[in-house]
Amino acid sequence: MTAKKIKKKPVNWDLILKAGMMVLVVIIATILIPRERSHIYRYQIGEITRATIIAPYDFDILKPEDVIEAEKREALKRVPFVFNHDHDAEIRSTQDIEQFFRMATALKQRYQSLKKSREDRNLYRYNVERFEEQNKRVRSDSTAFYQLISQFKQDYNIDMESDLYRGLYDPDKSPLPDLENLKTQFLQEITQYMDKGIVDIPLEDIMSSQIAISRAGEEIYRSTSEIYDRDKAINTLSQSLKTNGNELSFEKKQMLFQISRIFIRPNLIYDKERTLRRQQDAISRIPIVDGKVLKNEKIVDANTRVTPQIYRKLYSLNVAESKRNQNAFGRAYFMGFFGDLLIMGLLYTIFILFIYHFRKEIYSDRKNIFLIVINQLIVIGLGYLISSLNHAAFMAVPVTLLAMIVSIFYDERAAIFSTVPIILMLSYIFGNPFHFTVVHMLPALISTISIKKLRSRDQIFQPLIWVFLSYILGLIALELVSFSSFAELTRGILFAFINTVGSVLAAYGLVSVFERMLNITTDMTLLELTDLNKPLLKELAMKAPGTFNHSVMVGTIVDTAAEAIGANNLLARVGAYYHDIGKIAKSNYFAENQRDENRLEKLKPHMAAKVVINHVRTGIELAEQYNLPKIVMDFIPMHHGTQIVKFFYDRAMDLAEDPADVKDSDFKYPGPKPNTKETALVMIAEACEAAIKALDKPTDADIENRVNLIIKTRMDEGQLSDCPLTFHDITVIRESLIRQFISMYHHRPEYPGQQKSETTK
DSSP: OOOOOOOOOOOOHHHHHHHHHHHHHHHHHHHTSOTTOOOSSOOOTTOBOSSOEEOSSOEEEEOOHHHHHHHHHHHHHHSOEEEEEOHHHHHHHHHHHHHHHHHHHHHHHHHHHHHHHHHHHHHTTTOHHHHHHHHHHHHHHHHHHHHHHHHHHHHHOOOTTSTTTGGGTOTTSOOOSOHHHHHHHHHHHHHHHHHHOEESSOGGGOOSSEEEEEETTEEEEEETTTOEEHHHHHHHHHHHHHHHOTTSOHHHHHHHHHHHHHHOOOOEEEOHHHHHHHHHHHHHTSOOEEEEEOTTOEEEOTTOBOOHHHHHHHHHHHHHHHHHHHTOOSHHHHHHHHHHHHHHHHHHHHHHHHHHHHOHHHHTOHHHHHHHHHHHHHHHHHHHHHHHHOTTOGGGSOHHHHHHHHHHHSOHHHHHHHHHHHHHHHHHHHTOHHHHHHHHHHHHHHHHHHTSSOOSGGGGGTHHHHHHHHHHHHHHHHHHHHTOOHHHHHHHHHHHHHHHHHHHHHHHHHHHHHHHHHTOOOHHHHHHHTOTTSHHHHHHHHHOHHHHHHHHHHHHHHHHHHHHHTSOHHHHHHHHHHTTGGGGTTGGGSGGGOSSOOGGGGSOHHHHHHHHHHHHHHHHHHHHHTTOOHHHHTHHHHTTTTOBOHHHHHHHHHHOSSGGGOOGGGGBOOOOOOOSHHHHHHHHHHHHHHHHHTSSSOOHHHHHHHHHHHHHHHHHTTTTTTSOOOHHHHHHHHHHHHHHHHHHSOOOOOOTTHHHHHHHO
């Protein structure tokens, strides 16, 4: 018995990838739901309770945050900041003072010696021998003096030649008192400051009322008001110098103030690690509980306004509930997780069912699914981030970003059904479904509607004011119900403004990114292609002016007709502009570009048909060369579909000895047939335009008959069988085309003398 081979069905990877992307949204949204949340007792002060709340178990009443913070501040004041005593700092300061004044005394002596040698040199200026001897002495004294000047600059960064410091050595510049007395005053003052302590951090950073000084393994305590930081010590020294030196000018006091900065250095070094450890220990001992609620105790009745005391109990119950959920990793945890997963899946099913049943064109291409899913994940991720940073800032979640991007790439209904499930999912993540939904639902719808007719990149900013106003309306409504403060309303409006501006700017940037990344064409790209100065259209106008005029005329006609049937009129117009670009290569073979003879008549029917049909292939090559979007490129083969070039086919049949030898495939366009309303509309309109233009002074009846004939022919040939046009659409198209052609080709009345003047031209 032979075993039958079982034919395996190929794996549908496309379906798996699309399903995987959508399942990923549900899983990620479920993971981001805070496990410690509690959605049962979310009331704000001033709101009205909807049911009686009974304590399900014993729990502690937590102190208000402001009370806890105040107690923390008081506790920190009682914890002394710890400093380590640096004994060497006082020694180094004393050495610096001694060295500085030793150098200052030497500088004064050298200056006096230099001054004396210069005076002696002047006395002997008429005695060459003695003058030269004194000149050598001047150079020697000058070298010694300026070496010491350089030493001051190097050691203390002081320019002793400046007017501020010349009083230290120049008796002609209001000299200071005896340098030895001044040195003694510095030593006494700085020693006094060192004894009390000079800390290495600003005094305002010390929160405690006293400090602990660690010296030789022991700690001594000193009041913060008694110690100095560097700035305080310098200022106090400056004040002391003013007291003990009344004879000094302001400039000299300034000089001494600058010099004192050299000598004063901290001798108490902040021990940050030990201080923080003691502060944390003190904070940990602060009680955060202010009472207890027992099991089955009534917390609040139904229909009761929430007071601060009731709010504290509800808040404490939420915290207790969160801790219980956070620590639950057993059966209850997993049941809760799968329950959340089911809820997220049910909400997201709204989107899945919509695109599967009502937007097949979106569902059929996985890059469309990817585009929507990635933007949904961006919004969910940002929503979770905002929820983690500031739970009250739920109005800052950029829901409108998703609505605008989907609306720009697809349509309003797709945007609404992509956004509403995400709003519901985020409201569940935030734990306040009513508030979140009320605030975000209207702005999402407004952003979708206001961006409906996008005709420029700048137009993406138009929703900004309407979206912001809708946010304000929702926030005001919520605040009126909850009786919140004006400050909270202002803060909410600020978050909404940041959200609105950020969403619009992000949409502006992301649209361009997704267009290039996924090769999806939006109306903004189509609008750019309508520029008649585009290189390809300019080439068409120069090499095939008749074809160019025909294309522009058809574009104008289909724009109106497409809008009448609810099609994308911008796409139809762009498709009309580019549908005949293949005629650039052999423009003189086409009637609209010819002046006298028809070159096609000199060719055999097969060759003539080949030239005509070949403009489709050439057009596709040009479109690829100029990187036209695929939806625009489709107009090139589809505007002829699979029609037969009837004129040359009939001529070949007449010339053939045996008509059976003539193959209709040699005279047939390669197709495909139009598969959208826009491509079908261009097929009908461009044929009507060419046919009516060929008529000599067409009447209204001629135009109507020609339009009816062409539409009937296309339908009889089955050229419209693959497109979604309905009989109603065809009727609307026929009426629109007839009305436009009649207005374009109406007869003007001949005025007296007009015929004669035209004859003489």
